[in-house]
Amino acid sequence: MDENVTTAVLEEWVHRFAHLVAENRDYLTELDAAIGDADHGSNMDRGMKAAVAALDASPPATPGALFSKVGMTLVSTVGGASGPLFGTLFLRIGSTLGDTETTSAPQLAAALRAGLGGVVDRGKAGPEDKTMYDALAPAVDALDAALADGADLAAGLKHASDAAAAGRDATTPMLARKGRASYLGERSVGHQDPGATTVALLLEAAAEAAF
Amino acid sequence: MKKLINDPDDVVVEALHGIEAAQPDLRVDHQHKIIYRGDTPKQGKVGIISGGGSGHEPLHGGFVGLGMLDAACAGEMFTSPVPEQMQAATKLVDGGAGVLHVVKNYTGDVMNFEMAAELAAAETGARVVSVVTDDDVAVQDSTWTAGRRGVGVTVLLEKIAGAAAEQGRDLDQVAEVAGKVNANGRSMGVALTSCTVPAAGKPTFELGEGEMEVGVGIHGEPGRERLPLAPASDIAAMLVEPILADLPFTKGDPVIAFVNGLGGTPLIELYVMFNEVNKILGGHGVPIARSLVGSYITSLDMAGASITLLKVDDELLSLWDAPVNTSALRWGI
Numbered sequence: 001m002d003e004n005v006t007t008a009v010l011e012e013w014v015h016r017f018a019h020l021v022a023e024n025r026d027y028l029t030e031l032d033a034a035i036g037d038a039d040h041g042s043n044m045d046r047g048m049k050a051a052v053a054a055l056d057a058s059p060p061a062t063p064g065a066l067f068s069k070v071g072m073t074l075v076s077t078v079g080g081a082s083g084p085l086f087g088t089l090f091l092r093i094g095s096t097l098g099d100t101e102t103t104s105a106p107q108l109a110a111a112l113r114a115g116l117g118g119v120v121d122r123g124k125a126g127p128e129d130k131t132m133y134d135a136l137a138p139a140v141d142a143l144d145a146a147l148a149d150g151a152d153l154a155a156g157l158k159h160a161s162d163a164a165a166a167g168r169d170a171t172t173p174m175l176a177r178k179g180r181a182s183y184l185g186e187r188s189v190g191h192q193d194p195g196a197t198t199v200a201l202l203l204e205a206a207a208e209a210a211f
Numbered sequence: 212m213k214k215l216i217n218d219p220d221d222v223v224v225e226a227l228h229g230i231e232a233a234q235p236d237l238r239v240d241h242q243h244k245i246i247y248r249g250d251t252p253k254q255g256k257v258g259i260i261s262g263g264g265s266g267h268e269p270l271h272g273g274f275v276g277l278g279m280l281d282a283a284c285a286g287e288m289f290t291s292p293v294p295e296q297m298q299a300a301t302k303l304v305d306g307g308a309g310v311l312h313v314v315k316n317y318t319g320d321v322m323n324f325e326m327a328a329e330l331a332a333a334e335t336g337a338r339v340v341s342v343v344t345d346d347d348v349a350v351q352d353s354t355w356t357a358g359r360r361g362v363g364v365t366v367l368l369e370k371i372a373g374a375a376a377e378q379g380r381d382l383d384q385v386a387e388v389a390g391k392v393n394a395n396g397r398s399m400g401v402a403l404t405s406c407t408v409p410a411a412g413k414p415t416f417e418l419g420e421g422e423m424e425v426g427v428g429i430h431g432e433p434g435r436e437r438l439p440l441a442p443a444s445d446i447a448a449m450l451v452e453p454i455l456a457d458l459p460f461t462k463g464d465p466v467i468a469f470v471n472g473l474g475g476t477p478l479i480e481l482y483v484m485f486n487e488v489n490k491i492l493g494g495h496g497v498p499i500a501r502s503l504v505g506s507y508i509t510s511l512d513m514a515g516a517s518i519t520l521l522k523v524d525d526e527l528l529s530l531w532d533a534p535v536n537t538s539a540l541r542w543g544i
Contacts, residue, residue, distance in 0.1 A: 033415050037264075037289045037430035042410045046287075075326070079264075079290040080319035084326055122322060179318045180432055182356040183349075187433060 003153055004102040009210055010063050011055060014070055016205035018048035024201060031194040035181035040082060040194040047078035047086070063103045067111075068094030081179055082195065085123050085132060092118030105153035109143050116140050123178065130174040130181060130188065132195035135167035139203050154211045161200070161207035168192065168200040212412050214512075219409035223265045223285055230272055234538050237275055243299040244292065246272040247282035251304050257376040257385045258282070258304030261313035261369060262297060263320055264289040266408070267429055270366065270508045271313075273539030279373035280313075280537075288408055288511075289430045291319035297327030301337055309338035309382035311389060313369055315361030316345040340382055342389040344368055346398045346519065348457045349426030349435045360428045363471050363519030364396035366507045367531075370540060374533035388530065392521065397454040400517030401446055402427040402434060404475060406510045425449055429473070429510045429517075443480070447487030450518045455495060460522055465500035467521040467531060468492065472506035475514035481505065484516050492520075501531055507539060 021028070021044050028041030051073040060066040071090030075083055096114040097103050103111070116136050125131040142163035146156035169192070176188035179195075216222050223244065230246060231239040238249050252258060261271040262284025271283035281304035284292035301310045310331075314324045321343060328339040344361030345352070352359045372389040380388070402424040405414035408431065415431035418424060423446070426435025441449070460466065470485045472478070485504050492499055500523055508517070523531070534543035 029411055033411065033431075035432075037432050038408050038411045038415045039288065039290050043287065043290055076293050076295045079286045079293045079323060081291075081317075081322060083291075083293055083319070084322040123318070177355045179357055180428075180430070183360060183428060184433055185351060185356075185435075 003105055005063065005104060005108060005153065005211065006102050007060060007063050007066055010066050011059070013206050013209040014055065014066070015052060016208055017202050018052045020201040020205055021045050021048045021198065024197075028194050028197060031192055031197055034191045035176065035184055035188050036194065037180060039080060040198070043078045043080050043082050044086070044198055047074045047083065050077040062097070062099050062101060064094045064097035064099050066094070067091070067097060081123070082198075085119055085195070086198070088118040088122045089115040089136075105147055105156065108153065109140070109147055109156070112143060113140050125178045128174055129178040130171050130176040130193050131178050132193070132199045134171050134174070134193065135164040135196035135199035138167040139164035139199070157203070157206045157211060161203040164200040164203035168196040171196045212407050212409070214407070214409055216409055219412070222409050223287060226265070227285060237538070240299065240303070243296045244285040245282050245296060245300045245303065246275050246285065247300065247303050248275055248277075251281045252306035254306045255308050256306050256379065257308045257382050258301070258306060258310040259313065259369070259373055259376055259385070260284065260297065260300045260304055260310060261365070262286065262292045262300070263315055263317075264291055264430070266406075266511045267509050269539030271369070274366070274369050274537045276535070276537035277544070278377050278533055278535035278537075279369050279540065288410060291317065291323045294323050294326035294330055297324055298330045298334065301327065301331040301339060302335060305335070305337045309340065311372060311376070311382065311385055312339055312341040313365065313372070313389065314341050314343045315365055316343050316358050317360065318357050338382060340386045342368070342372075342386055342393060344393050346393065346396045347428065348397050348399050348453045362400065362429055363398040363469055363508055363517050364393055364521065366471075367396060367467060367469060367519065367521050368392040370535060371527055371530045373535070374530040377533065388526075392527065395458065395523070395527075396519060396521040397457050398517055398519040399450045399454055400427045400429070400473065400515060401425050401450060402473065402513055402515035403440070404514040406431040406474065406513035408511065423515075427515065429508060431510060431513065443483045444487050447484055447518070448491060451488055451491045451520075454518065454520050455497070458522065460495070460497050460520060462496035463498070464522050465498045465528070466492070467501045467503065467523055468499045469503040469519040469521070471508055471517045471519065473513040473515040473517065474506060474509035475512045476506070476516055478505065481516060484518070488518060500528055
């Protein structure tokens with residue numbers, strides 16, 4: 001498989017993600033109000049609007065530069081836990097892609113896995129802590145598995161998106177062990193995790209983009 | 212939602228302009244949303260910065276000044292500041308003796324301050340030590356949670372560490388005093404109403420007229436349990452007993468007793484609470500050496516209160532009594 005993924009396609013992914021975050025801003029904040037402090041939607045929306053503005057102001061030449069710019073913008077505009085976590089995710093994807101002109105399906109999958117590693121380094125979360133990890137890790141696994149089975153990138157990202165959505169849904173019955181929701185103990189059970197929900201939007205945007 | 216605002220998105224920016232206009236001793240870096248002392252950096256003095264989400268006023272901007280903080284970073288409403296802000300503040304206050312970061316234990320605050328310390332060290336070689344406050348006994352402290360929240364002790368710590376820095380102690384000594392305050396202080400809070408975050412436009416949680424949330428933090432996050440509203444005497448006992456049980460506050464150990472309003476409770480009710488706290492502590496033979504009553508670490512318009520007890524020795528007491536000149540705390544000058 002020799003598909004070349006261009007910066008333009010990845011930029012479309014980021015734009016679609018920003019759009020989905022804006023559309024779901026109030027929903028994400030409502031999810032956060034139930035178990036956190038009611039700012040996840042507004043924070044992510046502020047960050048992704050800033051990221052899109054930064055990309056429009058000076059369009060990056062390479063996939064690596066694109067993700068690094070999104071990551072830097074999120075770290076410097078979002079705050080809270082989401083800023084460092086989503087910022088580190090994008091920064092790590094960007095640094096893994098390096099400065100090649102285009103990327104490929106295996107490179108992108110490897111970069112996403114590195115991004116997951118960045119989230120774990122920063123947030124110290126693991127499986128079933130009821131965090132973004134629970135949507136991101138299954139998505140990365142599903143992409144790897146699909147590519148190994150010979151799927152093309154578009155089909156692989158569709159699998160990843162489905163896995164992220166399932167991972168998001170699976171956070172509802174979990175007891176939170178990281179982040180602000182962990183203060184609630186048993187009372188966190190029965191609520192969908194906002195971070196996992198945003199990750200599902202990120203993969204949904206990827207599946208929709210014209211890979 | 213009835214609030215004195217223009218646009219929810221502009222609340223923090225406009226408040227910083229207001230603070231700048233109202234407080235001639237303070238300066239504001241609007242780009243980085245930093246409130247800092249007009250006379251900083253002081254050569255040879257340890258710089259102390261703190262910060263966190265906005266909406267907890269006077270924390271932290273109200274505590275910038277002689278004998279307390281050198282700078283405070285204001286995040287968005289209830290959202291920790293970003294690393295760039297703490298990095299800029301660290302540079303502003305570093306007089307060559309290093310900088311203490313006072314961080315409340317919330318995942319976002321901890322991660323952003325961590326990144327800021329890494330960046331500041333990489334950029335300027337500034338020596339940074341962090342102290343994380345985690346005094347809330349309402350939270351189960353285990354490896355399975357994010358650990359206890361930092362609440363009321365943060366105010367007492369900023370005062371006492373600020374005095375130590377003002378005396379000319381070095382960074383390790385100031386950090387040691389700060390650690391001692393955190394180790395000897397415990398808090399717990401109760402909410403009678405939810406707060407309303409301007410951007411959300413409605414209360415974060417619903418609480419019936421006859422209900423209260425016991426064990427709340429300072430962000431409108433739900434508490435440990437929901438109970439029928441009780442008289443102040445019962446509420447005081449509900450808050451003080453877990454605090455006393457958590458740290459061996461033994462008979463005769465003097466404490467600083469801090470009754471804090473969460474933003475929507477009048478001072479007269481806080482004094483009613485203090486009266487109850489005084490009675491309970493008297494019954495346990497725990498003498499109140501100093502007291503602080505008022506709204507110092509708030510949760511926007513939330514009605515309710517938190518109680519903080521800090522076990523003190525002569526050193527902590529003399530640092531507490533040292534002069535302080537900030538917009539929210541002022542004595543001895």
